[in-house]
Amino acid sequence: MDTIPAYERDPYAATLETRVLRTGAEQGRPFAILEDTILYPEGGGQPADRGTLGGVTVLDVQKREGEIRHFLASPLAEGPALMELDWTRRFDHMQQHTGQHLLTAVAQDRFGWGTTAFHLGAAVCDIEVTAASMSLRDLEVLEEAVAAEIRACRGISARRVSPETYKLEAVRSRGLPEGHTGDIRLVQIAGVDLNTCGGTHLRHTGEIEVLKLLGTEPIRGGTRLFYVAGRRARLRLDAHEKRNAALRALLGAPDEDLAPALQTKLDQLQAAERRVRRLEDDLAEVQATALATRPEALVEAHLEGRDMAFLQKLAKQAVSAAPTKAVFLTSETGGQGLFLLSAGEACALDVPALGKAVAALLGAKGGGSGKTFQGKAPGLAARAEALARLREG
Template sequence: MLKDRFYYEDPYRTTFKTNVIREGEEGGRPYAVLENTVFFPTGGGQPHDAGKLNGVRVVDVEEVEGEVRHYLEAPLHAFVASGKIDWARRFDHMQQHAGQHILTAAFVETAGYATVSFHLGAEIVSIDLDSDSVIEEQLRAAEERANEIILQNRPIETKWVTEAELDRSKLRKELAVNGEIRLVIIPEFDYNGCGGTHPRSTGEVGSIKILGTERHKQKTRVHFVCGQRVLDQLGKKNGILKEAVGLLSAPEEQAADAIRKLLEANRALEKKQAEMKEELLGFEAGELLAGAEDGIVKAAFEDRSIAELQKLARSAAGRGEAVILLAARNGDKLQFVAARGNGVQASMKKAGDAALNAIGGKGGGNDAFVQGGGETVLHAEQVLSVMEAALR
């Protein structure tokens, strides 16, 4: 029976000895099925336990067709197994899972939002609330209520019941199981079916901290941590903050203001850079026009974006009565633009069509301006010659 498994009888138990029922292999992974086990298998949003059997590392634990399979680094080849779980990992999972129960119940109590899914990750825990919009005040209220329950050190009870004994009126959510039903109960706060491992009291959860939220499939995903993970996150963020204030040469309490000033200065520099770039393009356009031959300007470049070619061509076209033909090779791609100044009658479509036929690329435009590109072995100068010939 489920309730007789060691990890349910005593979630604080870390060692055990039992008979090996059988060994097998699945997908190249050896596994062992034991008479009983302390190893919790992945399920209900909670990851599996880690540890060793007869000194062999257990890399995964899954329940398959009612049996718990311990996937191993190597076969046991034994009739009896002695096991030991990684207690730090087990207790962390106990803290996070119990914390999820508390926070979920707190959201129901303070905001009326039910939890529709739960994920216990290696660093962050998340729940999906049945709402597409949760405001900051609701997050703060749920977090405060959850930590109140933790500080009250209420007992966390587990109870096995049948369907007939189940009080469905108290359930936080409807159960999808029948037969052996395991309840996890925080008196006068939460009454819910759950197959995970939990500590004996809410106080052992330590604390809960919500880290942030995101929209996910019309729901709100809430990211949070409990217990030791709160300290881990605090240490991590404190380290980042210390590094940031060191770079900013500002005390911690002035870090936000220093960053704002830095961003403002950066925006001003970007604006000035854009203005100077426009001026340089203007000078370059003038130089190109000065080198025009028979009313046509040609220029080939390496590693110059199509956006810059467009700006340069438009700038030159707006300054004189000439046809502007520009091409640039960017890696395997060759890109081009063609523009005409005021008073020029030639259609740039002719130049564009000739270029596209030569390189087999794609492009478009009108009589006054065209652009295009494609992968080709031709040089930029060759494409420019093709475009010029089409206009003669």
């Protein structure tokens, strides 16, 4: 491979005629070492590129012991091979990464906030800065300042310098990687920033398109600042617009009234849920009285659609009113069978043993101790057999 790989010489190259020099496997994953590559290997906070090599999908690209390994979906033979880059993914990374350089520079120059970390996520990016906190006004000022530099279409260039020249440059950097030797790559945003970086970047700030700050959270004494840039920002806005359109249709309210309209619906739902709970309490009390007054020692009932909480409430009230009785309750809800066996304090029924027997008959999972055993079953087809087993004692 050339001293400078193709992804660095021309980050806009989407195809490359290259050659597979050597193949191997790492932990069962086949990889290829190439003569040259347009696929960026993971590093510096930027994820690895994706693409194809000789028609085979490249799953990952990593630096290992001075070489670049292209991990493949299947083994590939040595020899010439056409490499194709997933350009949409790459350009997204270029927008996010270049946006980070600009955001870091403006945050430092405008507020004195140093950047200590960068993360290019699949959906959202973030930088960690030394600010203990940020106000909403700070974020507004920062975002506007970044937008001004995007509109200025400031040129972006990369060059390599010797360690001696590097010491003479006015570089904004968190420092070189541990053990680094040889030339140092500098990325410059004209009139704004000069930084060490090995990643892929845009030609000018105008290609960032837009950078939107999303929010913050405290971290390690500083602040994590979330953002999206470029096409991600447009896709995010599109998703918000579609979501708002759906909410407008559901709530019958314009955008500015969606939150109040939703709050009204939630208040109404909570009030309805409270009424339902009161009605369920009343129903449980009536049904518990009916169960407690039945003559048999083991009373049973099937209550379609009731949850376990209702079965527990009903059983508790029934055996409290009739301590010498046992209660067997079942329900089917959401395609699942529920059962509960409970005995009063004066009832001699061996609930744990019989509960396990019922669970076995129903093919259920359950448990309990003392006076109550409950469980969930795929269905209640064997309910009659379970009831017969309980009546045997």
